[in-house]
Amino acid sequence: MTEPTASPAVPLLEAVAVTRYFEDGQVTALKDVSLQIDSGDYVALVGKSGSGKSTLLNLLGGLDHPTSGAIRYRGKDLSEFGDPAQFRSSELGFVFQSFHLISVLTAEQNVQMPMFESSLRAPERRERAAELLERVGLTHRARHLPQQLSVGERQRVAIARALANRPSLLLADEPTGNLDSSTAESIFALFDSLHADGMTLLLITHDPLLSERARRTWTLRDGRLGEADDDAKPESA
Amino acid sequence: MWFLTVIFANLRGRPARSLLTLSGIAVAVAAVVSLLGVVRGFERSLLELHQGRGVDVMVQQAGRLQMTSSVLRESIGETISAVNGVVAVHPSLIEVLSLIQDDLMGVVVQGWSPDSGPVQKLKLLDGALFSGPEAREVIVGQRLASALGVAVGGTVELLEGEPFRVVGVFESGNVFDSGSMFVPLRSLQRLMFREGEVTMFAVVAERRDPESLRDLAARIRLGVDGKVEAEPADDLARRSTEIRVARSFAWLTSVIAVTIGSIGMLNTMMMAVFERTREIAMLRALGWRRRRVIAMILGEATLLSVAGAAIGVLASILFVRFLASLPASGRLVSGDLPVAAMGQGVLLALLLGLIGGLYPAWSAARLTPVEGLRHD
Ligand SMILES: Nc1ncnc2c1ncn2[C@@H]1O[C@H](COP(=O)(O)OP(=O)(O)OP(=O)(O)O)[C@@H](O)[C@H]1O
Numbered sequence: 382m383t384e385p386t387a388s389p390a391v392p393l394l395e396a397v398a399v400t401r402y403f404e405d406g407q408v409t410a411l412k413d414v415s416l417q418i419d420s421g422d423y424v425a426l427v428g429k430s431g432s433g434k435s436t437l438l439n440l441l442g443g444l445d446h447p448t449s450g451a452i453r454y455r456g457k458d459l460s461e462f463g464d465p466a467q468f469r470s471s472e473l474g475f476v477f478q479s480f481h482l483i484s485v486l487t488a489e490q491n492v493q494m495p496m497f498e499s500s501l502r503a504p505e506r507r508e509r510a511a512e513l514l515e516r517v518g519l520t521h522r523a524r525h526l527p528q529q530l531s532v533g534e535r536q537r538v539a540i541a542r543a544l545a546n547r548p549s550l551l552l553a554d555e556p557t558g559n560l561d562s563s564t565a566e567s568i569f570a571l572f573d574s575l576h577a578d579g580m581t582l583l584l585i586t587h588d589p590l591l592s593e594r595a596r597r598t599w600t601l602r603d604g605r606l607g608e609a610d611d612d613a614k615p616e617s618a
Numbered sequence: 619m620w621f622l623t624v625i626f627a628n629l630r631g632r633p634a635r636s637l638l639t640l641s642g643i644a645v646a647v648a649a650v651v652s653l654l655g656v657v658r659g660f661e662r663s664l665l666e667l668h669q670g671r672g673v674d675v676m677v678q679q680a681g682r683l684q685m686t687s688s689v690l691r692e693s694i695g696e697t698i699s700a701v702n703g704v705v706a707v708h709p710s711l712i713e714v715l716s717l718i719q720d721d722l723m724g725v726v727v728q729g730w731s732p733d734s735g736p737v738q739k740l741k742l743l744d745g746a747l748f749s750g751p752e753a754r755e756v757i758v759g760q761r762l763a764s765a766l767g768v769a770v771g772g773t774v775e776l777l778e779g780e781p782f783r784v785v786g787v788f789e790s791g792n793v794f795d796s797g798s799m800f801v802p803l804r805s806l807q808r809l810m811f812r813e814g815e816v817t818m819f820a821v822v823a824e825r826r827d828p829e830s831l832r833d834l835a836a837r838i839r840l841g842v843d844g845k846v847e848a849e850p851a852d853d854l855a856r857r858s859t860e861i862r863v864a865r866s867f868a869w870l871t872s873v874i875a876v877t878i879g880s881i882g883m884l885n886t887m888m889m890a891v892f893e894r895t896r897e898i899a900m901l902r903a904l905g906w907r908r909r910r911v912i913a914m915i916l917g918e919a920t921l922l923s924v925a926g927a928a929i930g931v932l933a934s935i936l937f938v939r940f941l942a943s944l945p946a947s948g949r950l951v952s953g954d955l956p957v958a959a960m961g962q963g964v965l966l967a968l969l970l971g972l973i974g975g976l977y978p979a980w981s982a983a984r985l986t987p988v989e990g991l992r993h994d
């Protein structure tokens with residue numbers, strides 16, 4: 382995983398004056414958003430429903446293209462990456478609100494899915510999946526199908542899957558939106574420990590408990606970004 | 619985990635649909651393989667028919683579509699014998715009689731002179747050859763004998779009130795032969811009021827290479843004033859109307875089977891893609907390239923096809939064996955399938971998988987991850 386740097390010359394990921402319209406300009410989802418994420422950051426993105434959080438996350442993750450403005454990864458414009466899929470595969474991990482596990486595959490097999498785009502061979506894939514399941518505390522559940530797991534366990538599997546190809550940045554869109562508060566708490570703890578290991582995280586959340594745990598909080602209002610940066614917080618770990 | 623495991627799990631995870639698609643393909647393959655197989659068997663039988671009798675060139679009336687409707691004067695035989703390169707000429711009268719009730723095909727009755735090559739070459743399983751040129755006797759092919767339920771010593775009524783005695787039963791690897799009967803030429807001519815008439819002449823040639831046979835056929839045509847058609851037996855068999863009709867029928871059926879099969883496959887794979895829109899979008903978000911999505915969907919279609927092909931070929935082998943064992947169809951169908959027909963069936967199934975899987979695979983790959991993830 383990437384070493385956090387005190388004041389990096391080039392940010393890990395940056396948005397420059399990004400605007401995104403939908404429906405031929407009738408819907409303004411994002412307006413002139415600029416931001417930077419550095420290696421080792423732990424950012425919570427909050428805002429009311431419809432404020433543009435998912436739109437921003439999708440743009441940052443190369444799933445969507447801005448109407449104007451630029452997204453840069455380590456200083457390089459995302460449009461310069463030949464295949465955005467390849468960029469996502471090697472650099473990013475995604476976690477979704479509704480897990481999106483494949484119902485016919487076991488936990489261990491779900492975790493292996495992104496690895497088909499890596500250079501790992503079958504035995505190495507299995508080994509790596511076992512490591513990851515151990516990391517999220519689910520070794521004993523490796524051979525279970527998603528419907529045999531609790532919702533909290535499913536999200537852990539999804540997080541393990543997001544880490545499959547050793548990404549440098551984890552993007553999560555309301556990862557605890559479908560979980561009760563105590564289950565959500567254990568997922569927060571997992572994110573904390575990933576951060577402690579050096580992972581960079583950007584999480585969309587409605588949950589004030591999670592936004593409090595993050596090092597920085599960004600708030601979107603009608604597509605505009607206002608940073609409620611909390612640099613005063615002591616760096617843990 | 620192998621990529622194949624994913625493909626397999628996706629199919630196994632929707633067992634009802636996978637099995638239905640698989641059986642659709644199996645039926646299409648079985649239909650095509652059985653039909654092509656039977657037609658091929660037909661063709662082979664017709665070709666071998668003449669080879670087995672040592673007949674090289676066939677002479678029949680010019681301009682007749684079907685051999686059985688050809689009529690020639692028996693006396694032409696002498697003119698043919700005089701042609702250079704002819705070793706022997708055997709006249710034959712062929713009638714198709716309805717001996718079995720409700721039989722659509724009729725039974726082929728071949729009149730040959732008892733001392734002719736084709737009669738002398740019969741492989742008798744039981745009984746003996748004809749006692750004389752005008753004997754009211756028949757020698758019955760094995761398959762026909764079992765269809766008619768007769769044996770040596772029994773009688774067969776060729777026409778009502780015209781009993782002929784069964785003196786022999788012969789064996790032939792050829793379904794046509796084995797489903798027919800031999801009668802002395804004179805007796806058949808008398809019975810049918812066709813004295814002096816024959817259907818064709820079977821010519822035995824001195825030189826048997828295709829080139830010489832075509833030359834000989836041309837000389838015979840000239841020698842008899844162009845009123846006859848003379849052709850090497852192999853060419854004739856290959857061109858016969860029966861074979862051409864059967865062949866085009868088989869192809870027509872195949873086209874229908876391909877159409878129905880690929881629509882079934884298209885439907886299944888389209889459903890599979892539609893149902894899994896979010897799943898596929900998620901895989902794309904996790905870094906799967908388009909071509910991997912295509913590989914997964916096409917892989918599923920191909921796996922279904924291959925399994926369907928295996929079952930279909932197996933079913934057609936059993937089906938054709940079954941047809942051959944029935945008295946009614948056994949006279950026409952030899953029980954084994956040519957490998958080529960099976961190969962064509964497998965090819966067909968792969969084609970079905972490709973046609974039915976390509977569009978769904980393409981539309982799955984085209985999906986942008988954001989659209990797919992918003993799909994609920
Ligand atoms: N593909 C699209 N087509 C049209 N409008 C869209 C599209 N995607 C987003 N929008 C609109 O853009 C705005 C921002 O949407 P977005 O999904 O980013 O909000 P959000 O902050 O994630 O909301 P929530 O908390 O409900 O998930 C909304 O008004 C939404 O309707």
Ligand SMILES: [Mg+2]
Nearest residue numbers: 434435436554
């Ligand atoms: Mg959202």
